Amino acid sequence: MAEKETILKVEGMYKSFGMTKALKNAHIQLFRGEVHGLIGENGSGKSTLSSIVAGIQDCDEGTMEFKGQPYKPKDIFDAEEKGIAMVGQEQNTLEDTSVAENIFIGKEGRFLTGPIVSSRKMNAAAEKILSSLGLDKIRPEGRIGGYDFEQRKLVEIARALCDEPELLIIDETSTALSKYGREILYANINRLRDDNRAVLFISHDIQEIMTVCDCVTILRDGDIIRTIEKKDYDEHVMKQLMVGREVDEDYYRTDYDPRLTDEVALRADHIYTELLKDISLELHYGEILGIGGLTDCGMHELGQVLFGLQKPIAGEVKTGDGTLIRNSTVSLNKKIAYISKNRDKESLMIASTILENICLPSYNKIRKGFYISNSAERQFAEKCAEVLSVKMDNIRQNVMYLSGGNKQKVAVAKWLGTEADIYIFDCPTRGIDVGVQSDIYDLLEDLRKQKKAILMISEELPELIGMSDRILIMKDGKMAPPIDRSPDVTETTLIDYMI
Ligand SMILES: Nc1ncnc2c1ncn2[C@@H]1O[C@H](COP(=O)(O)OP(=O)(O)OP(=O)(O)O)[C@@H](O)[C@H]1O
Ligand SMILES: [Mg+2]
Numbered sequence: 001m002a003e004k005e006t007i008l009k010v011e012g013m014y015k016s017f018g019m020t021k022a023l024k025n026a027h028i029q030l031f032r033g034e035v036h037g038l039i040g041e042n043g044s045g046k047s048t049l050s051s052i053v054a055g056i057q058d059c060d061e062g063t064m065e066f067k068g069q070p071y072k073p074k075d076i077f078d079a080e081e082k083g084i085a086m087v088g089q090e091q092n093t094l095e096d097t098s099v100a101e102n103i104f105i106g107k108e109g110r111f112l113t114g115p116i117v118s119s120r121k122m123n124a125a126a127e128k129i130l131s132s133l134g135l136d137k138i139r140p141e142g143r144i145g146g147y148d149f150e151q152r153k154l155v156e157i158a159r160a161l162c163d164e165p166e167l168l169i170i171d172e173t174s175t176a177l178s179k180y181g182r183e184i185l186y187a188n189i190n191r192l193r194d195d196n197r198a199v200l201f202i203s204h205d206i207q208e209i210m211t212v213c214d215c216v217t218i219l220r221d222g223d224i225i226r227t228i229e230k231k232d233y234d235e236h237v238m239k240q241l242m243v244g245r246e247v248d249e250d251y252y253r254t255d256y257d258p259r260l261t262d263e264v265a266l267r268a269d270h271i272y273t274e275l276l277k278d279i280s281l282e283l284h285y286g287e288i289l290g291i292g293g294l295t296d297c298g299m300h301e302l303g304q305v306l307f308g309l310q311k312p313i314a315g316e317v318k319t320g321d322g323t324l325i326r327n328s329t330v331s332l333n334k335k336i337a338y339i340s341k342n343r344d345k346e347s348l349m350i351a352s353t354i355l356e357n358i359c360l361p362s363y364n365k366i367r368k369g370f371y372i373s374n375s376a377e378r379q380f381a382e383k384c385a386e387v388l389s390v391k392m393d394n395i396r397q398n399v400m401y402l403s404g405g406n407k408q409k410v411a412v413a414k415w416l417g418t419e420a421d422i423y424i425f426d427c428p429t430r431g432i433d434v435g436v437q438s439d440i441y442d443l444l445e446d447l448r449k450q451k452k453a454i455l456m457i458s459e460e461l462p463e464l465i466g467m468s469d470r471i472l473i474m475k476d477g478k479m480a481p482p483i484d485r486s487p488d489v490t491e492t493t494l495i496d497y498m499i
Helices: 046-053 076-082 099-103 119-132 149-161 179-194 206-212 235-243 299-307 328-333 343-347 354-366 374-387 404-416 434-449 461-467 491-498
Strands: 006-017 020-031 034-039 061-066 084-087 167-171 198-202 215-220 223-229 264-272 279-284 287-292 314-319 336-339 422-426 453-457 470-475
Touching (some): 006 046, 034 046, 034 179, 099 119, 215 235, 235 434, 264 299, 287 299, 287 434, 299 336, 374 404, 434 453
Parallel strands (some): 034 215, 084 167, 167 198, 287 453, 287 470
């Protein structure tokens, strides 16, 4: 076999944020023609490492070599020019600009006609890239704000691919994509590999890592633990190396008991929106009702309608006692909690502290009369953060600086203290590592045992099967008849309804 050719070498890399040592002597070597996976628990340093390579931030110490030359990008544009592009973990498009402008931020100079940037030329170039990716529904001149979460991520992918990078970095992107979007992503990853370029691929889905990557490096607490070649993959060993201890693989419920009550908590009657077509459902206290389907089947929109964030064109949502859910203020008053899939924009106040995020929905409980004591606030927030092992410096740290998965934990934690009665969770374990996923499942089970009503929207079939009392599968805005919890339900049962 021919000798492998190194494309990127990182050595002795350190990075700290205050007391947090995000990288400790990290090293990694990537080869041409390979897709290299990077896995590790939430906060282990994956995004930090990859964003340094992509020129988004500097390291404190360490050296990098790219294509045999010393490499130290000044910024993201410099890195892109040298051949390294990255699709980041969080949403990273600019609200008030067009799709084409997003694709070509920092590259406007290419479209100058005299001193003026020609939108016509820029749109034509964007159109070419979008259509080469099969994204004809996304219009170059369209405002980015008019596109949904997944489409925006696809625009970011188009941006990263527009100059055919030699090294493409994908940070936890698949969870934002539907099957269709993932296929586009995988096809391009394979194309780059076949073209003797390289890909660094980050994901919490070990199955996906094992399928997509030729080798995988494991990070734990900022340390590189080991790199494993495809032929030596072993899911159990990989998980164990990530968390540094034996992991319990039986996360899900083991019972097949009937649901705990027949009392209706929330009822949707013949809901229509642009996407949803005649959706009716009843959520009961003491049950976990799973809603599944492909990303674009309408299930995320249904979550918003149920919480009152989106008004249906026809039909209504009511609580069991007959209160009409007109808007989210009514929902909060009726003790309904909601976690959106789009955590940065809809579930968190990203520029506020962990404490503020966690305490906000619970001030009625924390306050004594008109008085809110600092220590009561702190204790309350610390307790909620501890339940989900949020990795942080301190409770007054800004949420913006947490790792992706730790943000997700805060988004979940803030509802734990509220003692809501009805929970609408849209992809509760998105971006959460294997160690903490089981904590979230335990929590869902606890809520169920307390006879709370839980509606769980999920794209993960094992999670739906493992946790739900009933499962409703959606397809093209319509809903299939309920599937009751039973040992006989398999992924194939669900897929048959999905496609
Ligand atoms: N700008 C920042 N300021 C302060 N702390 C930061 C900053 N960026 C990262 N950190 C901290 O560095 C550590 C590593 O974070 P990083 O985002 O690299 O983790 P990750 O492995 O990508 O996790 P996840 O799986 O949750 O995305 C975390 O403890 C995080 O809180
Ligand atoms: Mg990350």
